[in-house]
Amino acid sequence: MTIGSIPLRFRVDIDHERCMLCGRCMENCSYGVFRKDDDKIKVNSRNCVACHRCLAFCPRDAIDITEKPTDYRSHPLWTREVREAIFNQARTGKIILAGMGNALPYPVIFDRLVLDACQVTNPSIDPLREPMELRTYLGKKPSQLALRESASGDIELLTKLTPNLQIETPIMVGHMSYGAISLNAQLALAKAVSRVGTFMGTGEGGLHESLYPYQKHMIVQVASGRFGVDINYLERGTAIEIKIGQGAKPGIGGHLPGEKVCADVSCTRMIPEGSDAISPAPHHDIYSIEDLKQLVRSLKEATEWKKPVFVKIAAVHNSAAIAAGIARSSADAVVVDGFRGGTGAAPRVFRDHVGIPIEAAIASVDAKLRQQGIRNEVSLIASGGIRESADIAKVIALGADAVYIGTSALVAMGCRVCGTCYRGQCAWGIATQKPELVARLNPDEASVQVENLIHGWTLELAELMGAAGINSIESLRGNRDRLRSYMLDEALMNVLDVKSVGA
Amino acid sequence: MARSVRIDARQIHYTPLNQMIRKAVAEGITEIVIDNVLGQRFIADGLRGAGVTITINGVPGGDLGMFMSGPTLIINGNADHAPGNTMDRGCIVIHGSAGDAVAHSMRGGRVYVRDNIGYRGGIHMKQYMEKRPILVVGGSAQAFLGEYMAGGLLIVLGLNGVVPLSERGIGSGIHGGEIFVRGNVNDSILGVGAKQKPATDDEKHTIAPIVKDFASKFGLDPEPLLASDFTRISPASARPFANKYTWE
Numbered sequence: 202m203t204i205g206s207i208p209l210r211f212r213v214d215i216d217h218e219r220c221m222l223c224g225r226c227m228e229n230c231s232y233g234v235f236r237k238d239d240d241k242i243k244v245n246s247r248n249c250v251a252c253h254r255c256l257a258f259c260p261r262d263a264i265d266i267t268e269k270p271t272d273y274r275s276h277p278l279w280t281r282e283v284r285e286a287i288f289n290q291a292r293t294g295k296i297i298l299a300g301m302g303n304a305l306p307y308p309v310i311f312d313r314l315v316l317d318a319c320q321v322t323n324p325s326i327d328p329l330r331e332p333m334e335l336r337t338y339l340g341k342k343p344s345q346l347a348l349r350e351s352a353s354g355d356i357e358l359l360t361k362l363t364p365n366l367q368i369e370t371p372i373m374v375g376h377m378s379y380g381a382i383s384l385n386a387q388l389a390l391a392k393a394v395s396r397v398g399t400f401m402g403t404g405e406g407g408l409h410e411s412l413y414p415y416q417k418h419m420i421v422q423v424a425s426g427r428f429g430v431d432i433n434y435l436e437r438g439t440a441i442e443i444k445i446g447q448g449a450k451p452g453i454g455g456h457l458p459g460e461k462v463c464a465d466v467s468c469t470r471m472i473p474e475g476s477d478a479i480s481p482a483p484h485h486d487i488y489s490i491e492d493l494k495q496l497v498r499s500l501k502e503a504t505e506w507k508k509p510v511f512v513k514i515a516a517v518h519n520s521a522a523i524a525a526g527i528a529r530s531s532a533d534a535v536v537v538d539g540f541r542g543g544t545g546a547a548p549r550v551f552r553d554h555v556g557i558p559i560e561a562a563i564a565s566v567d568a569k570l571r572q573q574g575i576r577n578e579v580s581l582i583a584s585g586g587i588r589e590s591a592d593i594a595k596v597i598a599l600g601a602d603a604v605y606i607g608t609s610a611l612v613a614m615g616c617r618v619c620g621t622c623y624r625g626q627c628a629w630g631i632a633t634q635k636p637e638l639v640a641r642l643n644p645d646e647a648s649v650q651v652e653n654l655i656h657g658w659t660l661e662l663a664e665l666m667g668a669a670g671i672n673s674i675e676s677l678r679g680n681r682d683r684l685r686s687y688m689l690d691e692a693l694m695n696v697l698d699v700k701s702v703g704a
Numbered sequence: 705m706a707r708s709v710r711i712d713a714r715q716i717h718y719t720p721l722n723q724m725i726r727k728a729v730a731e732g733i734t735e736i737v738i739d740n741v742l743g744q745r746f747i748a749d750g751l752r753g754a755g756v757t758i759t760i761n762g763v764p765g766g767d768l769g770m771f772m773s774g775p776t777l778i779i780n781g782n783a784d785h786a787p788g789n790t791m792d793r794g795c796i797v798i799h800g801s802a803g804d805a806v807a808h809s810m811r812g813g814r815v816y817v818r819d820n821i822g823y824r825g826g827i828h829m830k831q832y833m834e835k836r837p838i839l840v841v842g843g844s845a846q847a848f849l850g851e852y853m854a855g856g857l858l859i860v861l862g863l864n865g866v867v868p869l870s871e872r873g874i875g876s877g878i879h880g881g882e883i884f885v886r887g888n889v890n891d892s893i894l895g896v897g898a899k900q901k902p903a904t905d906d907e908k909h910t911i912a913p914i915v916k917d918f919a920s921k922f923g924l925d926p927e928p929l930l931a932s933d934f935t936r937i938s939p940a941s942a943r944p945f946a947n948k949y950t951w952e
Contacts, residue, residue: 289950298949427809431792432750432771456945471832477879477943481852485827486786486808495766502722503750503771549952
C-alpha cells in the first residue's frame, strides 16, 4: 500500500479538567473510541462516526467532536470526498456502501419555494377558533356518483366505493423494515402512529408478532424478495404496498447481510438465520406495466378487494408516465420517493447520483395525472427528504395527498444522521440488531417523541393553512398559486408550475 | 365422504369465480371441480384449506395458486405464467406445461409440472424451518432456472427424450437450496454463484420419495428415473454478495 493513512474524519477531544472519569462514554460508544488508561480516558478518534452518543451521555460536557480537523489542499473539483473514495476503492476494488440520504450539495428546491399568506383582501383563519380539516382519505375516488331516490325519499348510493385509508394528519411513517431498524424502533413508531391516527409501513421485513396489536395502523410491504409475505401477513395489514423502487437507490435491489439476520429477524422474514436476505433489482414476476397490474390485482384478489394497494416508485426521469401507468393498474395510491430518501445501506454512487428530487417528481406526476383525467384514480404520497412541516405544506401544494417521513422520525428518536447504519452498530439502538444496543431504545419514550413531532408538525400545518386562508387540506392540495419560486430557473418553474416571487 | 361441487367457469371473470371457490371451501366442501376454465387468472389466490382439492379442467391464467396456503390444485391442461407464485402450502399438479416464473418466490408446498416450463422457473424460492418448497418438472426448463434461489428443492427430469436444461443462467445468484437435474449439465450454462457435481447415491436417496410421488401423480414408473444419473447444482457460497462492498 502506498496510500498511507488518510486524515481523521472526526477528532474527539476530552477536556480532562471537566472529565470525572464516570466511564459513560466508554459504555455508550459502540464503535470503540474510548478506553481508560492510567486513570484517564483515552480516545481513538479514527473509530468515531460522530453519532454523538458519548456527547449526549457525558454529564460534564467534557467531550468535543470536530469534523475534518485536517484540511486537504482545497480544490473545487477534487473534493475531500472524491479523493477519499478513490483511496478506498484503490485499496479494495469494491463498491462503496453508504448510508442515509444523498450526501451531495445539490440545491434544495423546497428552500427555493415560499408559501403565501393572506393580507387584507381575504382574511386569514385562526386555527384556535376555526375548525381546520387535516383529515385525509387515501385511495381511489369515484369520478362520478350514481344515486337513486327510493319511494320513501331516501337517497341510495349505487356506486360501489373503493376502500380508502383515513388519516388524521397527512403525515405517515414510511417503510423501514425490521432488519434495517430494530424491533424497539419499529415498536416506537407503531405506538406513535396508532395514537396519532395515521399509518406506518412495515418495509420488506415481514411483521413481527409484537407489532400485531398495531396492525390496524400498518401498511405491509411486498417487495421483490417477498420476505415474510404470506396470506396472514397480507390480511393483517390495513393496506398493502408494492415496492418497486426506493429513492436512495433507484433501479437496484437490497441485500440485508447475514450478520443482521438474527433469530427474530429470521423468523419474521421467514429465512434461515445468518443467511443473506437478497431482494433482486426487479420483481421477477413484473417485467412490464401489464405485469404490475397483475401483481396489484393478485394482492387484491388474495385479500378479496378489501384493502388499498399502493405502489412505491423511486423518483426518476419518467416518473410521470410511470405513475400514469400505475394509476391504470387498479392501484389506489402511488408513492413517489425522491432522491434524498434515506436508507440503511446503498451504494454511494446510487445514493448520490441516481434519481430526481421529490418536488419536481410530485409536481410532474400530479400534472400528468390531471392532464389524463385520472388524478382521482390514485392518491399521491410524497417521500424522500421531508424535514419539516413547511416541506409538507409545499409538497402538498405541488400535488401530493400525504407524505411519508423516515429519517425525521428516526431523528425524533435520537438518530444523529451519522449515516453509518450499514454497520449495524447504531449506538442509539435504532439501526442495529445487537440486543445490548437495541435495549437502549425505550419504545414507550421514543414513541412519545415521534408522536410529539407529528403533533407539532400538524399544528404548524394548520397554522400555515390558516394564514393562507385555507381551512381544509384539500384546498391546499395542488394549489400552486400559494407557492412562489425564489431564484429557481424558468425550466424548473415550468415543471413545478409555479410563478416567481413578485409575479 | 367428501362433499363436492362442480362449477362451470365459462364466461365467468376471476373475481366471481374465486368467490364461488371461497364460498364452497367455507361451506366445508373438499372436492371442487371447475370446468371450462379459459385464462382466468388468480384461481385459488390466497386460498386456505388443507384437505381441499380443486380440479381445473381447461387452461388457467397467470398466478394460479398465488399465496395459496393448503389446497391441492389439479390442472388438466397447461398453465400460464407463475403458478405457485409466493405459495405457502399445498400442491399444484399440472398435467401439461407451464409458462415463465413457475413457483416464483415459493415458500412451501409442491408444484409438479408434467411437461415443460418457461424461463426463471423456481426463481427466488426460499425455505424456513419446516417449510421447504419443491418444484418438479417432468420435461425441460428454460434459462435462469433457480435464479436467486434461497432455499427449497428443484428437480428437472427431462422425460420423453427432451434435454432438461439447455439455456444459460442456471442458478445465477443461488445462495440456498438445491437443484437436481437428470443427466449431465454443461458447465457453460451455469450462472454465477452456482456449482455442480454428480449427485451421490445418498443425495439421490433424499429425492427418491419426491420422484416417486411425482411419478404416481402422472402414472409413470419411477424406477428408471431413480436408476438414472443426476447432477446436483448448489450454491458456491451462502453469501454471494459478501465481498462486493467496502464501507464509505
